[in-house]
Amino acid sequence: MRQKTPITIVTGFLGSGKTTLIRHILSAAQDRRIALIINEFGALGIDGALVQSAPDAPAQSDIVELANGCLCCAVDEDFVPSLQALLARDPAPEHIVVETSGLALPKPLIRALGWPDLAPRLTIDGVIAVVDGPALRDGRFDTASGSNPEHPDSSLASLFDDQTGSADLIILNKADLLSEGDQARLTDDLRNRCRAGTQILAATQSALPIEVLLGQSHTPSEPEPHHPHDHHHxxxxxxxxxxxxxxxxxxxxxxxxxxxxxxxxxxxxxxxxxxxxxxxxxxxxxxxxxxxxxxxxxxxxxxxxxxxxxxxxxxxxxxxxxxxxxxxxxxx
Ligand SMILES: [Zn+2]
Structure with missing residues (x-):
């Protein structure tokens, strides 16, 4: 039976620190062959370049940049074919990380992973939302009255709630710029915007242990190191x-x-x-x-x-x- 490849979806507004998170993941998970899908549509193409300049960046061939539009609006044309191409590689990647653009809606992407073409081959390892702590403290998401330029029928404020509501793990980032009181208050605020059980972790530069960010790399053929006399170690x-x-x-x-x-x-x-x-x-x-x-x-x-x-x-x-x-x- 074929193993399913774990996939992590990273959402967050521009400037929240998604690229820093991806670079951190790459350097902390060097034992794994990680493939990336990066959606940095728009003029700059800067995210892809930053990731590729990381010392532990995957081979060029394991990075797919989708620069021609919003990923959630091109599920059929871009997202699913990119995943299929990565899964067809030999050897296949051990983990796939998707960095969405700041304006992407997470739900269409999560839904696509359940499609019959993909569901037998992928398992969602987690949906991570990266939140700019100081921007949240300053109320910039709730007062973002403008509409989402990529999705004119939805507002930026509702996009923020979509991202946090879809997340399994929320990183309250730039915590070094927040007082302890702010961190506690913002954590409560985020708790009201997410599902019960979603974890909210304050971090600076998304520097969280890789065991928390990604599931373990141990495959069934390499069982977890076992200490028979100390099983609660x-x-x-x-x-x-x-x-x-x-x-x-x-x-x-x-x-x-x-x-x-x-x-x-x-x-x-x-x-x-x-x-x-x-x-x-x-x-x-x-x-x-x-x-x-x-x-x-x-x-x-x-x-x-x-x-x-x-x-x-x-x-x-x-x-x-x-x-x-x-x-x-x-x-x-
Ligand atoms: Zn879209």
Whole structure:
């Protein structure tokens, strides 16, 4: 069975720091072959040039620049064919990152990933919205009364809400220019503009751990390094915390997913990823969650050494592991 390629969609207004985020991802994920789709339509073409000048930039052939129009308005003509071309490469990219233009509507792009041509080959790793913190503090999005020049029937203010409402992870960027009080107030403001479970992280230059920004690179053939006598071992990534949870096989995957969704909201989990053994199934269930987005699918035969369910959980420092473990290890 063919593995699905994870795809990350990055949205955000011009000047929010999307290109800096992409450069950070490229340098932090050098172990992965990342392909980029960049939509920098308009006069400048500056985003593509900036990314290509990064020291760890992918080969030229793994960067697709769509400079002739807005990506969300050219789903059929540009977006889907570009993805298909990247997926047809040999070897295929391990991860695809899409940088949308500041004016693009995220929903048409997310919908296209569910089309029959693409859905069997791609999995959404996450939708990340980058927000210019000082601009939000100054009310520039709500007072943006103008219409969206690319989409005259929608306003800039509603575009901002589309971006935050579609996001699984929101980066409140340029946090060094915000007071702590501003950060707390803006985080509350953003929470009202997004789905329950969406994670909002303050950052400067989008400098967040790669484990938070992208899902793990471990593929089924390269299992997560395992410490059998210390299965709750943890890493501290400066403000973040992770551990591996193991549990017995699952008899009711739908119920387990509901529980997982509740735990994600209750404990502000950033990411959950792993494999579950489901009673009576010869295939293992791969589970990945980022904020409110939970994907689960049977994608490979169970390995002989896989006895139960193993999930790597990433959250903020100070996770209440006992409560999480109790909730997720309960029989179901
Ligand atoms: Zn568009």
């Amino acid at each position: 943890h890493h501290d990534h400066g403000g973040f915390d992770s551990f591996t949870l193991t549990r017995a096989e699952i008899t009711d995957p739908a119920l387990f997913q509901e529980r997982l969704a509740r735990v994600i909201v209750a404990h502000d989990l950033l990411r959950v990823k792993g494999f579950a053994r489901v009673t009576g199934k010869p295939m293992r269930l791969t589970i990945q969650a980022v904020g409110p987005r939970i994907e689960a699918r049977y994608d490979a035969p169970i390995r002989p050494d896989q006895h139960g369910t193993e999930l790597v959980i990433i959250g903020r420092a100070g996770l209440d592991r006992d409560a999480i473990v109790t909730a997720l290890e309960a029989t179901c």
